[in-house]
Amino acid sequence: MTAGTESDADLLGRVLLTRVIEPGDEVGGRWVRETGVGKVVARLRGGGEALPGVSGTRWAGLVARARQAEPERDLAVADAAGARFLRPGDTEWPGQLDDLGDARPLGLWVRGPANLRMWALRSVAVVGARACTEYGTHMAATLAAGLTERGWVVVSGGAYGIDGAAHRGALAARGATVAVLACGVDRPYPRGHTALIDRIADQGLVVGELPPGDHPTPSRFILRNRVIAALTRGTVVVEAACRSGSLSTARAAQRLGRFTMGVPGPATSALSAGVHELLRGEATLVTDAAEAVELVGDMGELAPAGRGPVLxxxxxxxxxxxxxxxxxxxxxxxxxxxxxxxxxxxxxxxxxxxxxxxxxxxxxxxxxxxxxxxxxxxxxxxxxxx
Structure with missing residues (x-):
C-alpha cells in the first residue's frame, strides 16, 4: 500500500472508525455522510469540539478510542488471519447494504475466497433460536440444503441452534454459506463453533463489522442482524420464541422491504410462538426451500403445486x-x-x-x-x- 493517496487515507480512516463507532450508530454514519471520513477522523484525533448529536461525555469516550486505534496494525492482523477490509465503493461491496442509510456499516471485514457482492445478490437468511428443538434443526438444515441445491446462498449468524444447523445444511449439500459475526472475524464466536466457522471461511465467507480481536456484546448481536437482513433477498425464521433475538432480523427485513418468511411449528410450542406471531402479520408461511425460492426468486421459480398421494x-x-x-x-x-x-x-x-x-x-x-x-x-x- 502506498501511503499518502486519498484512497489510502479513506481506507485507514474507515478502519480506524470501526474501532471507534459502534455498528449501526446512525449519528456516526451521518457524520461520515455529511462531513467525510477524513474530517471525522481529524476531529476525533484532535479532541476538539464535539460533532453534533452526542453529549460531552460520549464524545470524550469516542476521542479516547480514536487515540488508541491503530488502523495499520488492524489491517496487518486481518491480513495474517486471511481477512480483507471492504468499504463502500469497492467492487466487492454489496450495494444493498446502502439501504441501511446512516446505519450502513462503515466497512466490513471478510474472510473467505468468494466475492461477497456476487453472493449477496442471490442469498437468503435462515435464522432462529439458539435453544431449539430437533424439529427446528432438521427444518433449518433441510431448508438450507434445498436452497443451496437451487443455487442460493444461505446467510446466518454462526450461532448455536438454528444458525449452526443452517450453515451445516448448506455445507453438507456442498453449497454456499455466509456467517455474519458480532465480533472480529479472526476470533470465532461461540468458541464451540470455531471449527464450523473456520470451515465456512474455507468454503464460503465469514463477515463482520468489528475489527480483529473485538468481542461480541448483547447489543452487537442485535445490530449484527440488520446486516443479515440487508444482505439478503429475504429472511426465513425457523424457530423463535416471542423474545428471540432472531426476530429482530425479520423486523429489520420488513423495514427494508425484504421478504419475511416463517416455518411453522407445533401450535403448543413456545419456541415457535415468535414465528407464529410473525405469520399472523406480514410474514409468509413456508415449509421448504421451493416455497422460499418462489417468494424471493425470479419469475418462473415456482414451487410445485401441493397435492395428496395418488390413491x-x-x-x-x-x-x-x-x-x-x-x-x-x-x-x-x-x-x-x-x-x-x-x-x-x-x-x-x-x-x-x-x-x-x-x-x-x-x-x-x-x-x-x-x-x-x-x-x-x-x-x-x-x-x-x-
Missing amino acids: PRDLLEPAARTVLAALPGARAAPAREIALGAGTTRDEAIARLYELRALGYVERHGDGWKLTRQAVISVRSGHRPC
Missing part, C-alpha cells in the same frame, strides 16, 4: 369409480340398485362391476354384488387390494 381408486376410469362408490359398504346389492345409485344403465353397471371384480374390488354373491373385505379396507385407507 389406487384415483387410477380407475371415472365410470368405474362412480359404480364402486354406489356399492353399499356392508351388504350385497343387485346390479339394478347399483346402477340407480351410479346414475347409469344396468348393462353399463354390470360391465363396470366385472371390471372391478378383475381388479379385486368387488365379488359376486348370487344375483348381487358386494365389496371385497380388502376393498373395504383399501377404500378407507387408500391402499389397493391384494
Whole structure:
C-alpha cells in the first residue's frame, strides 16, 4: 500500500472508525455522510469540539478510542488471519447494504475466497433460536440444503441452534454459506463453533463489522442482524420464541422491504410462538426451500403445486369409480340398485362391476354384488387390494 493517496487515507480512516463507532450508530454514519471520513477522523484525533448529536461525555469516550486505534496494525492482523477490509465503493461491496442509510456499516471485514457482492445478490437468511428443538434443526438444515441445491446462498449468524444447523445444511449439500459475526472475524464466536466457522471461511465467507480481536456484546448481536437482513433477498425464521433475538432480523427485513418468511411449528410450542406471531402479520408461511425460492426468486421459480398421494381408486376410469362408490359398504346389492345409485344403465353397471371384480374390488354373491373385505379396507385407507 502506498501511503499518502486519498484512497489510502479513506481506507485507514474507515478502519480506524470501526474501532471507534459502534455498528449501526446512525449519528456516526451521518457524520461520515455529511462531513467525510477524513474530517471525522481529524476531529476525533484532535479532541476538539464535539460533532453534533452526542453529549460531552460520549464524545470524550469516542476521542479516547480514536487515540488508541491503530488502523495499520488492524489491517496487518486481518491480513495474517486471511481477512480483507471492504468499504463502500469497492467492487466487492454489496450495494444493498446502502439501504441501511446512516446505519450502513462503515466497512466490513471478510474472510473467505468468494466475492461477497456476487453472493449477496442471490442469498437468503435462515435464522432462529439458539435453544431449539430437533424439529427446528432438521427444518433449518433441510431448508438450507434445498436452497443451496437451487443455487442460493444461505446467510446466518454462526450461532448455536438454528444458525449452526443452517450453515451445516448448506455445507453438507456442498453449497454456499455466509456467517455474519458480532465480533472480529479472526476470533470465532461461540468458541464451540470455531471449527464450523473456520470451515465456512474455507468454503464460503465469514463477515463482520468489528475489527480483529473485538468481542461480541448483547447489543452487537442485535445490530449484527440488520446486516443479515440487508444482505439478503429475504429472511426465513425457523424457530423463535416471542423474545428471540432472531426476530429482530425479520423486523429489520420488513423495514427494508425484504421478504419475511416463517416455518411453522407445533401450535403448543413456545419456541415457535415468535414465528407464529410473525405469520399472523406480514410474514409468509413456508415449509421448504421451493416455497422460499418462489417468494424471493425470479419469475418462473415456482414451487410445485401441493397435492395428496395418488390413491389406487384415483387410477380407475371415472365410470368405474362412480359404480364402486354406489356399492353399499356392508351388504350385497343387485346390479339394478347399483346402477340407480351410479346414475347409469344396468348393462353399463354390470360391465363396470366385472371390471372391478378383475381388479379385486368387488365379488359376486348370487344375483348381487358386494365389496371385497380388502376393498373395504383399501377404500378407507387408500391402499389397493391384494
